[in-house]
Amino acid sequence: MNVEPRPNRWLWIAGLLLLGGTALGANWFLNSSTGSDGASAQDKDLPPPSTICIGIVDIEPGVAKLYPVQPGGVIEIITEGKEVKKDEVLLKMDDRLAKWKLDEALADLGNAKSLLDTANQFPKKLESMRKQQQFLVAGTKHQREAARFEYKTKEELAIEARGAINESIKKAYEEIVKGFDERVKGEEEKLKELDLLDPQIEINRAQSNVNAKQAVVDMAKLAVEECELKAPSDGTVLRVFVRMGESLGSNPKAPAIEFAPKGPKIVRAEVLQEWARYVKEGQEVSIADDTFVGDKWTGKVKSVAKYLTQKQQVIFEPYMLNDVRTLQCVVEVTSEGPQPLRIGQRVRVTIKNANP
Numbered sequence: 001m002n003v004e005p006r007p008n009r010w011l012w013i014a015g016l017l018l019l020g021g022t023a024l025g026a027n028w029f030l031n032s033s034t035g036s037d038g039a040s041a042q043d044k045d046l047p048p049p050s051t052i053c054i055g056i057v058d059i060e061p062g063v064a065k066l067y068p069v070q071p072g073g074v075i076e077i078i079t080e081g082k083e084v085k086k087d088e089v090l091l092k093m094d095d096r097l098a099k100w101k102l103d104e105a106l107a108d109l110g111n112a113k114s115l116l117d118t119a120n121q122f123p124k125k126l127e128s129m130r131k132q133q134q135f136l137v138a139g140t141k142h143q144r145e146a147a148r149f150e151y152k153t154k155e156e157l158a159i160e161a162r163g164a165i166n167e168s169i170k171k172a173y174e175e176i177v178k179g180f181d182e183r184v185k186g187e188e189e190k191l192k193e194l195d196l197l198d199p200q201i202e203i204n205r206a207q208s209n210v211n212a213k214q215a216v217v218d219m220a221k222l223a224v225e226e227c228e229l230k231a232p233s234d235g236t237v238l239r240v241f242v243r244m245g246e247s248l249g250s251n252p253k254a255p256a257i258e259f260a261p262k263g264p265k266i267v268r269a270e271v272l273q274e275w276a277r278y279v280k281e282g283q284e285v286s287i288a289d290d291t292f293v294g295d296k297w298t299g300k301v302k303s304v305a306k307y308l309t310q311k312q313q314v315i316f317e318p319y320m321l322n323d324v325r326t327l328q329c330v331v332e333v334t335s336e337g338p339q340p341l342r343i344g345q346r347v348r349v350t351i352k353n354a355n356p
Contacts, residue, residue, distance in 0.1 A: 047278045047353045054290060055269030055331065057345040063238065065255035067248075068093055069226040074246050078257075080239060084231045090257055093248070095227035102220035109213040112206070119206035123199040130194045137187040144180030147173060235261040238343065265341055267299065267331040269349045273308055276327035278353040280304065285331050286350040287341070295337030301351065302332040 068091060076092035084090065151173035239258040242248065248256065267287060271279050281304055287297040305328040312328070331349060333341060341347070 048275075049353060051271060051275045051278050051351045051353055053269050053271045053275075053349050053351070055267040055287075055347050055349045057341045057343055057347060058266055058268050059260055059343060060263040060266050061233075061261040063343065064232060064259045064261060066090065066229055066232075066257045066259050067252045067255050068229045070095075070098060070223055071248055071250045072097070072227065074242055074244055074248065077240060077242065077244060078237055080237055082237050084235065084237065086231055086233050088231045089228050090231055090237060090259070091229040091242070093227040093229075095224055098220065098223040098227055102217070102224055105213070105217040105220040109210070109217050112210045112213040116203070116206040116210050119199075119203045122202050126194065126197055126199055130191065133187060133191040133194055137184060137191060140180060140183045140187055144177055144184065147176045147180060151177075229256065231259065233261045235259055260343055265333045265343075266302065267333065267341075267347060267349060268312075269329050269331055269351075270311060270326040271329060271351075273325040273327065276308065279327060279329055279351055284352045286352075287331070287333065288348050288350075290346045290348045295339050297333055297337050297341060297347075298335045299331045299333045301329055303330045305329065 070093055072093040072095070074091060075094050076089070078084070078088075078090045151170070154169070154173075236259070237257060238260050240256070241254055241258075242256045267285075279301060281301050283301045285299040285301060287299055289295065308325040308327055311324060311326050
């Protein structure tokens with residue numbers, strides 16, 4: 001009896017051989033990867049010869065964006081590219097309204113000073129008023145005594161004539177004397193009221209009024225001065241964004257003038273976080289324009305930021321990553337090429353690395 005071999009046996013044998021080969025290959029791959037990672041880790045401990053990053057040319061004080069404080073129409077403006085000295089007028093506004101307010105404030109100040117002069121004379125005036133009231137009290141008392149004497153005199157004359165003074169006349173004189181008594185009391189109360197007045201209080205009040213008016217004058221003078229936009233320091237007018245006759249408001253959306261203070265040129269570079277640990281102060285730097293191969297400039301790392309931040313120089317170009325953390329560093333330009341570096345120029349910065 002012939003027995004035919006089962007066809008599934010060869011499938012099982014092929015499967016086992018394939019499984020064994022896969023196990024051997026996986027073992028070889030894992031052993032190789034471990035050796036490769038070890039070598040790679042050693043290579044990572046060694047810094048690359050240089051770090052390349054993108055930077056923008058600037059000046060050490062930074063470009064100032066200027067705008068007039070007072071709103072109004074532009075009546076005078078400087079030309080772009082002009083070098084100026086500190087406090088030189090860059091832009092002038094219509095200052096008529098500001099000057100009218102200053103005149104009004106000066107008039108109010110003059111009136112307040114007149115009131116202060118009057119208050120300073122108040123002590124002498126109060127002393128005179130006090131003396132006048134004292135005289136008035138004394139005079140009223142004399143009138144009262146005169147009424148009494150007149151009554152007594154008439155009474156004595158009536159007695160000498162072997163008669164008596166009329167009762168109605170007697171009551172009339174008594175009422176007159178009482179009236180003078182009340183008048184004396186009233187005048188004495190007025191004298192006490194004068195004694196309560198303090199001249200220094202009036203002087204202080206008038207002086208405070210003068211101080212307040214002087215503050216208004218100072219604000220008005222400042223408003224007149226602020227109609228002129230002056231250079232904060234020696235420097236260069238980079239850009240002018242307004243024109244003659246334009247009306248400028250108090251809530252600007254853009255500067256009126258971009259001003260570059262006089263100072264050394266620097267490059268503000270951004271190093272990716274991956275290479276930040278290799279950057280140190282004092283490292284030598286090579287600078288080149290980022291758009292073409294040409295002039296070279298040299299420099300050194302002047303300062304390195306103490307923190308990492310988002311990328312400031314966002315560039316929407318191929319192979320440019322903008323969602324990364326960067327280290328800000330300032331590069332001092334030590335020598336320039338045939339062409340000068342220009343503020344705002346994008347450059348490629350090559351930093352010669354030191355050991356981390």
